[in-house]
Amino acid sequence: MNPPDAAVSATSNPANKGQHGRRLRQRCVANRWFYFLLAPFFLLFFIFGLYPLLFSLYLSFLRWDALSPATWVGLSNFAALAQDELFFVSLKNTLLLGLYHIPPMMLLAFVFAVLLDRQCLKLKGLWRAAVFFPAITPMVVIAIVFSLLFGAELGLVNYLWWRAAAVVGVEAGVLPWLQSESWSKVTVSLLLVWRWTGYNMVIMLAGLQGIDRSLYEAAEVDGATRLQRLTQVTMPLMRPTFLFVFVMSMIGTVYMFDEVFVLTKGGPGVSSTNVGLFLFDEGFGAFRFGYASAAGYSVAAGLFLATLLVLKMGRKDHTA
Amino acid sequence: MAAGVRKMKIGGSWKSYAVLAGAALLFAFPGYWLTSSAVKTQDRIFANPPEVLPWPVAWSNFADVYAETRIVRAFFNTVLIAGCQVALTLLVCSMAGLAFARYRDAPGHKWLFALTLGTMMIPVAVTTIPVFIMLSQFGLINTYWGMILPGAANAFGVFWMRQYISQNVPRALYDAAEIDGAGHLTTYWCVVLPVIRPAMAALGVLVLINSWNNLMWAFIVLRTPDMQTMPLLIYMLQGEQGTPYGQVMAAGLLAAAPLVCAFLLFQRAFIGGVTAGAVKG
């Protein structure tokens, strides 16, 4: 059965294949509810998904601010992008933010998931809720709370730091969490770890619960220690989950917006401007819609390839 | 198995509890700081040394934010937008999911399904600009529709509903419904929907979280103070002359509370919503 081909031939050449066409029409009529039920989704999807996707591609060849007349500029948006220093800074920042926050976040999520997976654990719901709740709080609120906590002079974190240093007997300076170009990424990463650990813990927990318990018993019979069971049985079987979490976090870091928009505005300077904020600034900050579309398309294409690469590498390792 | 469990318990249980308790404290702390700052006056929020216990409790922030912003309206807007988006998404996705699950030999099925799967890859960042331009041409800027419609075509939701319906609604059920003389819509409403309620709850929660907390789209679409949602209201409270942090925290608490309460009541649906996201991985 190959419906698309059938549809094409039936419409393009109805006379020759009259019988086929009639059968097709009958099948369409018999399945009319298929189309009725799909209609609302596809209506919305065409208007707000497919059409914007193509429109955006067209935009990427224009210079246009949606206010004054558009100019066709061919590929020069892409050429300009290739020379845009800020774009490459945002790529670098994105990479660094990912490097800073994804490994500790995945480690923490995995440790908590393993702990929560124990059947005898008491108060499971409480622990899970406490670690998970950051994922449902409005980012704008928490980003402002973080800006208070990490304030240079009057923030709680620096206060604790000074007290701790005083106990040890060391003179401690102000930690410029949000004021320094080299620290801002660290602070954003802490926010990201806080925000997403619980979320990914829940995903990993589901992965752990999907593992056949008899494998553990078999390993135990073979005399494996708990650590060995973890590294030899659990972790290899969790690979698909790890890969999923990693890829989703990677994509999330690229397109992340609220966190940096509220906490740092991408600054100081452009030190915490990631790709998501760069796209927003070019698009809605400066109304360079054509340029922002070209950048958006380039990023989406690059990210798509990177995702494929990561998935492929992940699978290859698995079979090796 | 029983032996294994006991051994685990003897193994490191107090250590596990210590780790979990520490983590729980750390992760809950910003929430606590939000709550406690909401009941401190501005100077006490910046007290040196920081005031860990907010005593005496000051309710003035709530009164101020009520007096100085349209927070009641913003709360109502947020509820309306999130509620409609959840309802619309669930309706659209479950209908399309049923279509893909039930009418397997409909012409175009394969092609349309592939198209749906393909759209899961479209990043929002690419479509934001065209959708904004379209909305301004349709006159939908600064309307509820401008907030509700663009996110409602959720390809992932359709995929998920299809999976769930395929696995949980046996084909015999459709046939039985048909023999009973039930129409296709009746079957959808009276037979399928009750069965897929858990998946609907989970998808609904996922959409709710995103819609309730959405800042970027609200910033772009909602242009006047009376249309603001809670996240946008909180964002706009930050002024160039210094932010009224007390008010921000009070509004923030009100914005966060409904979801947190819902989460505590319906943990299962929330967890389900998140883990279902991993299904496609």
Add this chain to the structure above:
Amino acid sequence: MSSLGKWLAIVGLSAIVVVITWLPQLLASKSPAGGPVVEVWAWNTAADSLNALASSYTQRTSDVHIDVIRNGTDMQTRFLLSLAGGVGAPDVCQLQEREVGKFTESGRLMDLTDYAARYGPDFAPAAWANCQFDSKTLAIPWDLGPCAVFYKRWVFDRYGVDPDTIETWDDFIAAGKQIHEASGGQTHMMSLSSGDLSEFFQILMQQAGGSVFNDRGEIAMDVPGNQRALEVMRALLDSGTTAQLEWMEKLSSFNSDAVACYPMAVWFGQYIKDYAPDTAGEWGVFRLPALEPGGLRTSNLGGSVLVIPDQGDERKQAWDYVEYVTCVAESQVRQYRDYGLFPAYLPALTDPYFDEPDPFFGGQRVHRLFSADIEKVRPLTRTKDWAEAERYLRQTLSTWAAGMDHQRYLAESADALGRKLGRPVAAGASDPRGVTE
């Protein structure tokens, strides 16, 4: 599903659709009893100044309420979104001169030609030209940024340099060498870091009659004025008397001897007053050195305008307020006296206030000094792409400074800008004003 159920569902759904569509109108808060409200967006001192003028305006016309919303958070972005979306824009908005083109070309601003044309001759031509597009007046100049040199009297006195003898940039460089050598290399004449290059270039470019665009909107970078500007900058850089200060360092240099003077716009004086209050009375101002003996001794940098979006209900009221703020000498003098915003409305400059001495600058009559010749600064075609062109200059001028020939830099940047902006490059080194003049 019964047919009744179907009907109920259809009716229910339509009811929901209708409610969601009309609810905002139903819930719309009625404007407080009384006359019309004019909403104004501005930020910082500009907002303070507009607010102060609002109260005196309201005293004259009692039924109008001017609501100045002081919030610079993403103001330009929010304004653009509201213009493009056709809803939510204020009745009056403050814009910086450098971003005006984008808005005048948007077609979303009220055409003020009929109301404002008669005021045209009363404004500095450069500022007025910036508010026109398609032979319509779409914005009103509000404040200007005439340029001069702020100098430290104590430094000039110590090394025996008389600022009155500095008439051209050559004199300026000679004085700089004298100070630099006499101070043992401790004191530089001015700061010309990579961050300063673009603003300084714009000062010189306008002084020399250079351009980025000609009046046909073509790229006209390779013109004699720009070459002259670059020559002066090159001579300054080569003299070894310039320092490389970042913005924060520059602010703290007010209190030290690191730099002797600051060629800048009038608003820069407010920074000096704010950041170095202890040095009051120790400062002076001399006029911008000319490019050649007897040449123009001023330029323009910064300044802003007021616009009225064409989507508001109170456009006439809004114009009435804008007219009061921009086209009444008394208002313009007040905004300068109280908030340091230099009048764009020339009749205001005849006010006696401009002959008063300023104690911060050692009792010098700096207001009069800044107001001299501002009507002689040549208009600059900015177009909607000015901000982007400016960004390009900011990014590339440091490459030029590192050692690139003027001719090559101007030709290359003309090509690059032409490609980037999708505009033709004007042929040859022509007059920037094109053929029409």
